[in-house]
Amino acid sequence: MTHLRTTSEATHDAPTRTRRKPVGLYALALASFALGLAEFVVAGLLPDVADDLSVSDGSAGTLVTTYAVGIIVGALALTTALSRIPPKSALTRLGVVFIIGNLLCALGPNFGTVMAGRIIAGTTNGAFLGMGIVVAVQLVDARHRGRAIATMLGGLTSANVFGVPLGTVLGQQFGWRVVFGVIAAMAVVATLAILAVVPHVASAPTSSLVDLRHLLNRQALLAMGTAMFGFGGMFGAFTYIALTLTKVSGYPTSAVPWLLVLFGIGLMVGNTLGGRLVDRALDATLAVSLLGLLAVQIVLALLAGHPVVVAISLGLMGMFGFAAAPGYQHKVMRAAGAAGAIASGAPIAAVNLGNALGSWIGGLMISAELGYTSPIWMGAAATAAALVLFTVAVGSARKAAL
Template sequence: MPFAVYVLGLAVFAQGTSEFMLSGLVPGIAADLGVSVPAAGLLTSAFAVGMVVGAPSMTLAARRWPRRRTLLVFLCAFVAVHVAGALTGSYAVLLATRVAAALANAGFWAVALAAATALVPPESRARATSVVVGGVTVACVAGVPAGALLGGQFGWRAAFWAVAVVSVPAVVAVARTIPDDRPAAPSARGELRALADRGLLRILAVNALFQGATFCSFTYLATLVTEVTGLAPGWVPGMLALFGAGSFAGVVIAGRVADRRPGALIAAGMTSSAIGWAVLALAAGNVAATVALVFAQGMLAFGTGPALIARVLARGAAAPTLAGGYATAAFNVGGAVGPWLGGAAIGAGLGYRSPVWASAVLMALAVTLAATSAGTPPWRTRSARAGSRAYGRARWGGRTSRTGS
C-alpha cells in the first residue's frame, strides 16, 4: 500500500476527531459562550448538514483541479477555520466555522477516496478505501477521548487547537506524497447523468441506511450502558473506546478480504450486523454480552462500510470525481438521520434500548433493499481480477456493468 494512502488516512483522522469530539464539549461551549445546551448542540447538526451539502458541491467545484492542490486547499481551510473557532468569543462565528469545517472536510473526503483508489491497482481498491476510512476509527479510539480530556482539563478551545496542530503534519505529508495529477473528468453534465443510474442510487441508499444504523446506536451508547446495562458512568469512555477498537479491527481485517471476496463480505457483514443489533437490544442488561456485542458491532460496522463505499466508487466509475462526493454524502446522511431517529425513539418514551432496535430496523431495511434490487443482491458479485477491473463484472440491480481502471 503506498505511503500516500496512509497520509490520507492521517488527515481523515484529524477531521474525524473534529467531527465527533464536539459531543463531549457541548456543556463547556454553552457555558463559555452564554448559550443554551441545545444551541451548543446545534453545532453538531451544522457540521452534519455541511458534510451532506458539501460533499457533492465542493467536489463539483474542484473537479478539474489537480488532486494535490485540491486536497491542500481543503485541508488548509480546515486548519484555518479551527484556529478561528478556537479564538472566537461569538456563538454565531463558531457556528459558521463548523459549517465551513464541514464543507472542507466533505470536499477532502470525496477527493481523498478518489485519490486513494487511483494510487493502487484495481485489486487493492477496497483495501485503500479501508485505510482512508480507518482514520475515522482511530479518531473514535484515540482522537475523540483525547479531545474530551483536553476539553475537560483546559477548556473546549484546547481541543480545537489540538485538531489544528494535528492537521499540520498531514498538510506537509500531502504536499510531499500526493501526485499533482489532474483527473481526467468528463463533463459535469455527463457525471451527473452517470449518477442517475438506478443501481448506483440503490447502493447509495443502502450505504445511508447502513451508516444510519451504526450511528443511531453509537450516539446513545453511553445511555444504554448506564441506564440499561447498569454500569457506572466511568465505564462510558471505555465502552466507546471498545467500539472504536472493534471498528479498527474490522477495517484491518476486512481491508484484506474485501478485494478478494467483496460480495461475501458485504452479505455476511450486513446480515450479521442486523442480527447483532437485535441481539444487543435484547441482551443489553447483561454486562458480558454487552461488552462482547459492542466490540463485535463496531467491527462489523467499519469492516463492511468501506466495502460498500468501494462498491459506490466502482459502480460510479463513469463519474470519477462526483462518485466520491456522493459516497461521502450518503455516509453523512446516515450519520445525521440515525441519531435523530434514536433520539426520537427515546423521546417517544420507548426506553433506552429503542435506539438499538431502531438500528436493527434500519439494517433490516438495508438488507431488504439490497436483496430485492431487481432480484439481484449486491453480494452476487465475482471477485476482482488483478490489473483489469475493480470488481470483475459487478452485478447489482439486475444489470451488469464493468467497473475498472
C-alpha cells in the same frame, strides 16, 4: 472505475508509484484521522458540550447532524467544483478551511458560532474524503483499490480507537474546546504532510452537477441507499451512546472513554478485514457485515442494562458496521463510474445523509422521552432497511446478467 487513470498501471511510472505508495497513503490517512476525530469525538463529549453551551442533549446532538449535512454538501457540490484543479492542490486548500472551521469550534462564544464551525469543517471533510479517494486509488494497481481505500479510511478508524477516547478524557479534564484546538493543530500537520509527500496524480474527468444523472441508474441508487441506511444505522445508535452508557448501563462518566476504545478497536478490525475481503467477495462481505450489525444492535438494545454485554456489543457493532465501509465506496463507484470525480463523493454523501438522519431522529426520540435505548432501536431498523435494499440490488444484478 473507468474514470480513473489506468495507463499508469502498466507504464514506466509504476515503480515510482510503488515506492511512494506507503508515504502517500499514510499522509492521507493522517489527514483522515483529524477528520474522523472532528466528526466522532462529539459523541463522547455530548453531555459536556450541552452543559457548557446551555442547550439540551438533543440540541447538542445537532452538532453531529449539521456536520454530517456539511459532509453531504462537500462530497457532492464541493468535490465537483474542485475537480477542475489538481487533486493535491484541492486537498491542501481543503485542509486550510478545515483548520478554520475547527478554530471556530474551539473559540466560538455561543452555540451558533460553534454550529457554523461544524458546518464549515464538515463541508471540507466530505470534499476531502472524495478527493482523497481519487488520489488513493491511483497510488495502487486495480487489484488493490479496496485496500487503498481501507488504508485511507484507516485514519477514521484510528481516530475512534485512539483519538476519540483520548479526546474525551482531554475534554473532561480541560474542557471540550481544547479538543477542537488540538484537532486544528493536527490538521496543520496533516496538510503540511500532504504538501511534502503526496505525489501529483491525474485528475478524474472534470465533473459538473449534470453528471449527477449517472448516479440515477438502478444499481447506483440501490448501492447508495444501502450505504445510507447501513452507516446511518450504526452512527445513529452511536451518537447518543455516552448517554446510554451512563444513564442505562450504569457506567460512570470516567468509564466512557475506555468503552469508546472498544468501539474504535472494532472499527479498526472491521475496516482492515473489509478492505481485504471486498477485493475478493464484495457482495458476501456486505451481506455478512449488515447481518452481523443488525444482530448486535438488537442484543445491545435489549440488554443495555447489562454492562458486560454492552461493552462486548460496542466492539462488535464497530467491527460489523465498518467492515462494510470499503464495500459501500467500491460498490457505488463501480455502479456510477461515469460520473467522474463526483462518483467518489457520492457514497460519502450517502453515508453521511444516513448519519445526519440517524442522529437527528435519535435526538427527537430522546427529546420525546422514548428512552436512551431508542436510538439503538432506530439504528437496528435502519440496518434492516439496508439489508432489504442490498438484497434487491443483488437480485437485480443477477437478473440483468442472465
